[in-house]
Amino acid sequence: MHVEAQRIRAMAFFGAHKDTGEKRIHESLDELRTDLADYIAQLSEMSVKERGVFAIALSGGSLIGLMGKLCEAPYNKTVDWAKWYIFWADERVVGKSHADSNYKLAKDGLLSKVPIVPSHVHSINDSVSAEQAANDYEFVIRQLVRTRVINVSEINDCPKFDLILLGMGPDGHVASLFPNHPVLDENNEWVTFLTDSPKPPPERITFTLPVINSASNVAVVVTGGSKSEAVHLAIDDVGPACPSLPARMVRPTKGKLVWFLEKAASSKLDSAQFSE
Numbered sequence: 194m195h196v197e198a199q200r201i202r203a204m205a206f207f208g209a210h211k212d213t214g215e216k217r218i219h220e221s222l223d224e225l226r227t228d229l230a231d232y233i234a235q236l237s238e239m240s241v242k243e244r245g246v247f248a249i250a251l252s253g254g255s256l257i258g259l260m261g262k263l264c265e266a267p268y269n270k271t272v273d274w275a276k277w278y279i280f281w282a283d284e285r286v287v288g289k290s291h292a293d294s295n296y297k298l299a300k301d302g303l304l305s306k307v308p309i310v311p312s313h314v315h316s317i318n319d320s321v322s323a324e325q326a327a328n329d330y331e332f333v334i335r336q337l338v339r340t341r342v343i344n345v346s347e348i349n350d351c352p353k354f355d356l357i358l359l360g361m362g363p364d365g366h367v368a369s370l371f372p373n374h375p376v377l378d379e380n381n382e383w384v385t386f387l388t389d390s391p392k393p394p395p396e397r398i399t400f401t402l403p404v405i406n407s408a409s410n411v412a413v414v415v416t417g418g419s420k421s422e423a424v425h426l427a428i429d430d431v432g433p434a435c436p437s438l439p440a441r442m443v444r445p446t447k448g449k450l451v452w453f454l455e456k457a458a459s460s461k462l463d464s465a466q467f468s469e
């Protein structure tokens with residue numbers, strides 16, 4: 194582990210619960226960024242050692258900026274970028290050069306700054322309908338599961354990504370799984386689509402919950418006080434108050450869940466009162 198990351202881990206509040214995952218609560222964004230880069234680098238190293246590749250699914254939004262330290266020393270030199278295969282847990286159905294594109298965000302903020310193999314970057318087909326884009330993306334993933342670039346779940350034949358990185362909106366959405374939306378009930382498809390996203394743009398594709406919950410590792414990265422209520426509802430024992438909060442439905446069956454929280458985002462957690 195990088196020395197700075199060791200220091201930060203020692204200072205952060207780390208809590209664990211068997212269902213709701215490990216919570217890494219950081220005093221500052223800078224500390225969170227360092228810990229996140231170190232976590233991703235370590236999973237990459239382990240996965241490359243075990244399987245020869247690292248299949249990682251990204252999200253859009255604030256996440257990419259928070260991954261920025263991967264483009265800096267020591268990670269830009271120590272990570273085995275040639276072994277990375279990149280996917281998106283969700284994507285907006287817009288052109289790849291559109292400001293709303295999650296691919297463009299990742300390309301500008303990360304992929305263009307490190308030596309990723311261009312053919313390992315699996316973005317969506319942006320020239321077809323949302324439904325077709327979801328079908329095409331699932332087909333691509335099926336091919337790569339067949340050749341074991343992406344591992345397979347022993348439980349349900351779903352793809353088992355080495356790491357799925359998620360952000361979370363103030364409404365508790367993750368990827369493009371929004372509260373009370375029918376896509377939450379999609380159990381047959383790996384990738385599905387929506388044309389009525391409550392957050393613009395309306396047309397999106399998204400991994401389904403079975404795929405997210407089949408991953409070896411899932412990290413949810415959340416910053417900002419505006420998301421503190423959703424963090425509380427997603428993690429704490431709130432009874433049946435919010436059965437449809439997508440972030441609460443992220444429960445990897447066999448994999449490991451880690452929440453990366455900056456202090457303001459964690460302020461409404463029940464445990465926050467004990468961590469002062």
Ligand SMILES: O=C1O[C@H](COP(=O)(O)O)[C@@H](O)[C@H](O)[C@H]1O
Binds near residue numbers: 252283284361
């Ligand atoms: O629309 C989206 O929003 C979520 C959350 O974004 P954030 O900026 O609040 O972190 C993001 O994770 C998702 O990929 C994106 O399509």
